[in-house]
Amino acid sequence: MSTATSHPDIRDMLLDAAGLSLDKLPMLHVIFDRMTTHCAESLRQFAASQAYYSLSHVESGRIGDMLDAYEANAVCGVFHVPEWDSHVIVGFDRDLVFTMVEVMFGADGSEPPVDDERGFSNIEMRISQALFEQVAKALSTSFALVKKASFTFERQETRMEFAVIGRRNNLCVAAKFLLQAINRGGEMFVIIPQSALTPMRQTLSRSTAGEGTARDPVWTRHIRTEVNRAEVSLRAILEERQITLGEVADLKVGDVLQLQATPRSKVKLESSDQPLFWCHLGQAEGAYVVRIEDLIDLEQEFLDDILPR
Incomplete structure (x- = not known):
């Protein structure tokens, strides 16, 4: 054995x-x-x-x-x-x-x-x-x-x-x-x-x-x-429009730019050129305010920009 x-x-x-x-x-x-x-x-x-x-x-x-x-x-x-x-x-x-x-x-x-x-x-x-x-x-x-x-x-x-x-x-x-x-x-x-x-x-x-x-x-x-303590800047955009360089060169003090936006138009809230939320414009205590309504769908925004309307 x-x-x-x-x-x-x-x-x-x-x-x-x-x-x-x-x-x-x-x-x-x-x-x-x-x-x-x-x-x-x-x-x-x-x-x-x-x-x-x-x-x-x-x-x-x-x-x-x-x-x-x-x-x-x-x-x-x-x-x-x-x-x-x-x-x-x-x-x-x-x-x-x-x-x-x-x-x-x-x-x-x-x-x-x-x-x-x-x-x-x-x-x-x-x-x-x-x-x-x-x-x-x-x-x-x-x-x-x-x-x-x-x-x-x-x-x-x-x-x-x-x-x-x-x-x-x-x-x-x-x-x-x-x-x-x-x-x-x-x-x-x-x-x-x-x-x-x-x-x-x-x-x-x-x-x-x-x-x-x-x-x-x-x-x-x-x-x-x-x-969380880092400071960032927020920007509320009521409307964006495109004009030619020549139009920009012709601008002078006193000119009025016509906007298509109304008080009911959505306002885009972004930070560092990154879209974040859609907001509604309002007033409170004599100042303009925005109320966050919805998260911006970046994919949908991209499709809207490239697809014909």
Whole structure:
């Protein structure tokens, strides 16, 4: 009697060896873009000054190489993701940490930025941990577009050699973000092993996945509010007529133009040369007014213009 033994899919093994192609994973950029919005929103509860996150770029490489670039210049948070059976690293460079400390303590940017190679203080480490916990929520919400995942904070490291989430020569995807606040900035990075993303590669490769749910409600409301506040000009047209250029040249002060319109004629209401409504002309409190009667059928208007009457 033989016992069946499960073996890794050969396709997964080949993909792990060759690495994922970021060009074929468009949903990763959607997820990280969504993450910037959530990170910016979460900072509002910590600071009065507005802080802006933006996705700088996404790249692939070796975990060790990615971390070595921040040696002695960053603090890292290590997170466990049980749904992926993997770990993730989130890091803040020195400029971001110093900027956020100033923002949280009410600085307005008038003082010169901190330029010090010292180690991070206890206060700076505690603020970093609070920020890591907010980033964990943003990651969880953003990756929910493709697969539910929880990011549990485990520890902080300031020495990159101790930020271990696997072999240093393993392939990873690194997303880098820029923070801007009080005329200063800093960088945040997220390192995810490619082995954690490989099982999701089919979902991440769908450019239309999650489009219905990718809209952020806060930004949607904000954009709608700003659009509704935009000022536009309305024009009420009682009558239009065509005359020749020669007739226009002959016009002089005192000439009278005869109109075919009557008080019962429809008035066209338009904005930016776009017909909107048919209206009726009236008076109220000594001023002319128009009452909206019907929506203009643009298709019918076009047919009326080209067809003989």
